[in-house]
Amino acid sequence: MQINNSDKNDDYKYYSNTHLEYVNNNINTESNYFSCVWDEILKDINIHNLLDMGCGTGIFSCNLKSRISGKLIGVDGSNYGLEKAKEKGFDELYRVEDFCSQSLPLANESVDFVLCKDVFEHLLDPLHLLLEIQRLLTPGGYLLTHVPNHFPINGRLKFIFTNKIDTFNYFPGSNAWNFPHIRFYNYESLLDFLAQANFKLVENYSGFFPKLPILDKLLRYVIPKYLTRKLVNSNPSQFAEGLTVLVKKE
Numbered sequence: 176m177q178i179n180n181s182d183k184n185d186d187y188k189y190y191s192n193t194h195l196e197y198v199n200n201n202i203n204t205e206s207n208y209f210s211c212v213w214d215e216i217l218k219d220i221n222i223h224n225l226l227d228m229g230c231g232t233g234i235f236s237c238n239l240k241s242r243i244s245g246k247l248i249g250v251d252g253s254n255y256g257l258e259k260a261k262e263k264g265f266d267e268l269y270r271v272e273d274f275c276s277q278s279l280p281l282a283n284e285s286v287d288f289v290l291c292k293d294v295f296e297h298l299l300d301p302l303h304l305l306l307e308i309q310r311l312l313t314p315g316g317y318l319l320t321h322v323p324n325h326f327p328i329n330g331r332l333k334f335i336f337t338n339k340i341d342t343f344n345y346f347p348g349s350n351a352w353n354f355p356h357i358r359f360y361n362y363e364s365l366l367d368f369l370a371q372a373n374f375k376l377v378e379n380y381s382g383f384f385p386k387l388p389i390l391d392k393l394l395r396y397v398i399p400k401y402l403t404r405k406l407v408n409s410n411p412s413q414f415a416e417g418l419t420v421l422v423k424k425e
Contacts, residue, residue: 229294233260384417
């Protein structure tokens with residue numbers, strides 16, 4: 176278990192521990208909004224070694240430890256996050272300060288599955304990290320990534336009236352000049368980005384994160400879930416709050 180020995184309560188340079196604490200204290204590890212994606216993936220894919228890249232406190236992958244056959248590995252820049260992930264039973268943990276320039280401390284082709292959730296939108300050079308993930312994945316290995324979609328139809332309507340880039344109030348304490356998200360994706364640009372490292376689309380799971388215009392909550396109850404997912408998957412850029420795709424290393 177490799178964790179930097181500096182004060183675990185120090186804020187990570189690029190991301191406040193306040194955000195990590197909120198997620199850790201308010202999201203259920205066993206059943207949370209991302210669990211539905213894992214349930215679908217594990218129907219068809221047997222995972223051996225899983226890397227949670229940008230794991231934070233491990234909240235979105237720790238419950239997979241009993242569902243994979245190998246190691247659960249985490250990489251993050253926050254000592255606080257890594258200590259919490261250690262408490263959740265991760266097999267290996269590594270601290271990397273800068274995802275845009277540093278190599279990941281893992282061997283080539285050493286894992287067969289990578290989760291990279293809510294990371295790429297924070298990086299000045301997301302391609303560096305993507306190529307590192309490609310390096311350490313086995314041939315035919317999988318990358319599951321999730322990024323926010325700030326500007327579906329709902330987001331664009333909110334932007335017109337508020338002129339706030341944080342259309343869904345992800346970081347209420349931040350201003351435009353220090354907003355943690357610095358890269359913005361729609362569905363098409365996300366796939367184009369992933370193709371730069373020769374990843375090919377396997378499945379689109381964006382339908383699990385609908386953001387339907389105007390009557391969002393009402394429509395979720397009126398329209399059956401499978402039809403909602405079908406609508407959102409048909410045009411994630413317009414109707415999904417989160418863009419979630421599974422891709423495969425060629």
